[in-house]
Amino acid sequence: MSDTKKKNQIDMLNGPTLRKILLFALPLAASSILQQLFNSADYAVVGRFAGSEALAAVGANSSVINLLIGLFVGLSIGANVVIANYIGQQKKDKVKDAVHTSIAVSIISGIFLIGVGFVAARPILVFIDTPPDVLELAVIYLKVYFAGMPFIMVYNFGSAILRSVGDTKRPLYCLIATGFVNVALNLIFVIIFEMSVVGVALATLIANALSAIIIVYLLVKEDELIRLDIRNLYINKADLIKMIKIGLPAGIQGVVFSLSNVCIQSGINSFGTNAVAGSAAAFNYEIYTYYVDNAFCQAAVTFIGQNYAAGKYERCRRIFKECMICGMIIMGVMITVFCVFNEFFVGIYTTDPLDIKYGVIRLLRVESLGLLPCFFEITSGALRGMGNSMSPAVLTILGTCVLRVVWVYTIFPIFNSYEMLLTVYPVTWIVTGILMMSAYFIITRKKYKTVS
Numbered sequence: 001m002s003d004t005k006k007k008n009q010i011d012m013l014n015g016p017t018l019r020k021i022l023l024f025a026l027p028l029a030a031s032s033i034l035q036q037l038f039n040s041a042d043y044a045v046v047g048r049f050a051g052s053e054a055l056a057a058v059g060a061n062s063s064v065i066n067l068l069i070g071l072f073v074g075l076s077i078g079a080n081v082v083i084a085n086y087i088g089q090q091k092k093d094k095v096k097d098a099v100h101t102s103i104a105v106s107i108i109s110g111i112f113l114i115g116v117g118f119v120a121a122r123p124i125l126v127f128i129d130t131p132p133d134v135l136e137l138a139v140i141y142l143k144v145y146f147a148g149m150p151f152i153m154v155y156n157f158g159s160a161i162l163r164s165v166g167d168t169k170r171p172l173y174c175l176i177a178t179g180f181v182n183v184a185l186n187l188i189f190v191i192i193f194e195m196s197v198v199g200v201a202l203a204t205l206i207a208n209a210l211s212a213i214i215i216v217y218l219l220v221k222e223d224e225l226i227r228l229d230i231r232n233l234y235i236n237k238a239d240l241i242k243m244i245k246i247g248l249p250a251g252i253q254g255v256v257f258s259l260s261n262v263c264i265q266s267g268i269n270s271f272g273t274n275a276v277a278g279s280a281a282a283f284n285y286e287i288y289t290y291y292v293d294n295a296f297c298q299a300a301v302t303f304i305g306q307n308y309a310a311g312k313y314e315r316c317r318r319i320f321k322e323c324m325i326c327g328m329i330i331m332g333v334m335i336t337v338f339c340v341f342n343e344f345f346v347g348i349y350t351t352d353p354l355d356i357k358y359g360v361i362r363l364l365r366v367e368s369l370g371l372l373p374c375f376f377e378i379t380s381g382a383l384r385g386m387g388n389s390m391s392p393a394v395l396t397i398l399g400t401c402v403l404r405v406v407w408v409y410t411i412f413p414i415f416n417s418y419e420m421l422l423t424v425y426p427v428t429w430i431v432t433g434i435l436m437m438s439a440y441f442i443i444t445r446k447k448y449k450t451v452s
Helices: 003-007 018-049 052-059 062-088 092-127 132-146 149-163 169-192 196-220 237-269 273-309 313-340 342-347 353-365 374-385 390-414 418-422 424-447
Strands: none
Touching (some): 018 149, 018 196, 018 273, 018 313, 052 132, 052 196, 052 273, 062 092, 062 132, 062 149, 062 237, 092 132, 092 149, 092 196, 092 237, 149 169, 149 196, 273 313, 273 353, 313 374, 313 424, 342 353, 353 418, 374 390, 390 418, 390 424, 418 424
16 A cells, blocks of 8 residues: 555544544534535525525525435445444455445435436425425525436445545545535636526436545545445445445434424424525534534444444444544534624525524524533444444434424424524433433443443
């Protein structure tokens, strides 16, 4: 292996872990935040140059997009765990099979999602009571966005393969390059060609295609361990079953989670276009902090995946603690900045005073308590790294998803206010955190019982 390729990988099985966790998680968080920043350019450009209706049309789609792709993003987590486990067990031939199976599955998933997106776009947006004045724009945006699903899936699965060996830097460089393309195309399509939501959706599609091409190129040029031969794609049945066993519960969790958010979005839609636009603007900052949480969750998945397979249980315990502490410190700083300067940050996306009012309310009601998801996100990552994917999925579905749906259809109609609707987020975070932490200590006590 060349020195350059060694530099892109992290030895997760030996030596101190804190620095390595940061080297893994920070580029991953930066990648996700950068991706969201470039996606946020969609919001900012249409909000400022195409109006509140266009901003609401783009914003109304976020929960729908997550709903439709959640299952397959979960499978990419399964691919990460399977490859990481094989590396921990020193099974190099198995790694090769898992890499090719992952990319084959990503292509098939993307093609399938094109069809689902085109068929389901309008019915879902109608079901969640998307305001009539933005419905047609929202449908158009969603259909154009889903035309690029194969690229999104290839990027997600390809990045998962690179993460399995600790490489989170090159996906970051990839997003920097394609993100600037996205922003430039947004400005050209919306301001010069006046294409409104079609323009931002098309810009996103082109940027996603470029991201997928770069990731595939990196894998083709990789060392033997995770090298991809695109002329010889195949699906290894045994690896596919393992990926499904780990990834399917995570995917179902993501789908149900997104379904509950679709229900919440329906409630937000009932307050009109300004509420949808303001909520969409504030939601961006929740996503930024969530991506830090998710980065340390993925660090827990990958580091614990390798060390658990190697039987290094005390090391697994230390990794979990370090991921939790680092995630909470970084998120705490971000949350403080966003909430203190709330009007400024919401105002980046819209100049409408009513939009800003709704956005500020969401920031103070939801983002201010954004540390709470650490207790179930990072913990679920630790459990999945040990191969236990069902428990975190069930607990998240019960503690977060079911409770949110119950809240929307029972509590919210009685106390019908925007503020009461948003309160569902911290309430469900607390319940799910208690359930997940309890499960973690029970499960690890049994799994690590061989440690003296």
